[in-house]
Amino acid sequence: MTTKEKIISTSLDLFSQFGYDGTSVRQIAREVGVRESAIYNHFSSKQEILKAIFTAYKKESSSAQLLTDDLINELVFPLNFMVNFTEKLIRQWSSKNDRQFLRLLLKEQYRVIEGKRYSVSDMLDETRSIWWMIFDELIKHKFIKEADPKDLANEFIYPLFMIRMEYLFDDSKSNTDAAMEAAQKHVQFFWRAINK
Amino acid sequence: MTTKEKIISTSLDLFSQFGYDGTSVRQIAREVGVRESAIYNHFSSKQEILKAIFTAYKKESSSAQLLTDDLINELVFPLNFMVNFTEKLIRQWSSKNDRQFLRLLLKEQYRVIEGKRYSVSDMLDETRSIWWMIFDELIKHKFIKEADPKDLANEFIYPLFMIRMEYLFDDSKSNTDAAMEAAQKHVQFFWRAINK
DNA sequence: GTCTATAAGGAGATAGAC
DNA sequence: GTCTATCTCCTTATAGAC
Structure with a gap:
């Protein structure tokens, strides 16, 4: 599982519990096991993570x-x-x-x-x-x-x-x-x- | 309509659009037409507003x-x-x-x-x-x-x-x-x- | 690709005057 | 009951070293 995939699945997990606004990038980073800034190496913004989740789900x-x-x-x-x-x-x-x-x-x-x-x-x-x-x-x-x-x-x-x-x-x-x-x-x- | 009632109905309006975490007390105050601190004269916290909405709905x-x-x-x-x-x-x-x-x-x-x-x-x-x-x-x-x-x-x-x-x-x-x-x-x- | 450091601003909430 | 002013903390996001 790549870091990018880990970010997506962790975010789905957190977003589904606390909502998009109720989840911080900091929280995602902690759960994934990287620093906050490392997230921005894979996604240009928090919104992009949400977009990726919806896109992935539509496929599978x-x-x-x-x-x-x-x-x-x-x-x-x-x-x-x-x-x-x-x-x-x-x-x-x-x-x-x-x-x-x-x-x-x-x-x-x-x-x-x-x-x-x-x-x-x-x-x-x-x-x-x-x-x-x-x-x-x-x-x-x-x-x-x-x-x-x-x-x-x-x-x-x-x-x-x-x-x-x-x-x-x-x-x-x-x-x-x-x-x-x-x-x-x-x-x-x-x-x-x-x-x- | 009292200020307290106005806070409840405005909050329901905003919460239903942007979610609880997506709505700030500041935003509620602006829409109601008072300062942020005036909200705390009617509700001790943001959570209390949400509680009041659920209680009111259950009744009516x-x-x-x-x-x-x-x-x-x-x-x-x-x-x-x-x-x-x-x-x-x-x-x-x-x-x-x-x-x-x-x-x-x-x-x-x-x-x-x-x-x-x-x-x-x-x-x-x-x-x-x-x-x-x-x-x-x-x-x-x-x-x-x-x-x-x-x-x-x-x-x-x-x-x-x-x-x-x-x-x-x-x-x-x-x-x-x-x-x-x-x-x-x-x-x-x-x-x-x-x-x- | 991940790190440290930091910017810039918004959040919830309180103190005290009127 | 509402105001101004302020505290403290957390937020998204970026710059630049390794």
């Missing part, structure tokens, strides 16, 4: 990567498909990185970084569009009841995201099981609602 | 107060009841105060204030317990399908809260109509799922 965390080939082959069994996708999703959200990033995003989503603003809605949009497509297909092939696929996508992912907020917010890993249970309960409820 | 904003007598009499028509409750809820959440408080809560929910911590879950609990009771009654009287009332409560309020986060986050009032439409779509979907 995508719901699309959960859609592996063997999962997609299961689409003819919609309930199985949803159960398996949800399990993968909760597992991804349980990682320390995703928990920390969620906290950071909720705190700083209003902050303007180089003209851009990251928001919860942005984060949802990718997952939403994936499920829009999936439900569209399922309706076309008459696997589920007739409905607006866009609405179904929201009804499916909204509770999942709330479960994330309620159970997968802090650093401790102990809530993963409870989150999984709540999420699968939702899948069952949702399936009864859309099943023909 | 409660889902229980939406349950007026004429609404409760409508419980025998569950769909009507849900439609009307939802309309009142979205209207309450659309107020400037509720929008600002939502932003503040999401930013500062991890902060410890006198040993206590305010969280999204805390905020949900009140509404959740109300709907737990309502669905319990509806099931007993066989107005809706057999199910765990606790699960139904979550399935009902989770999407509503997500709609709040997506549409009723910033200060502009222009999203109320879109929020209302999304919320009522959810009510319809939910009703089809629980209707006998």
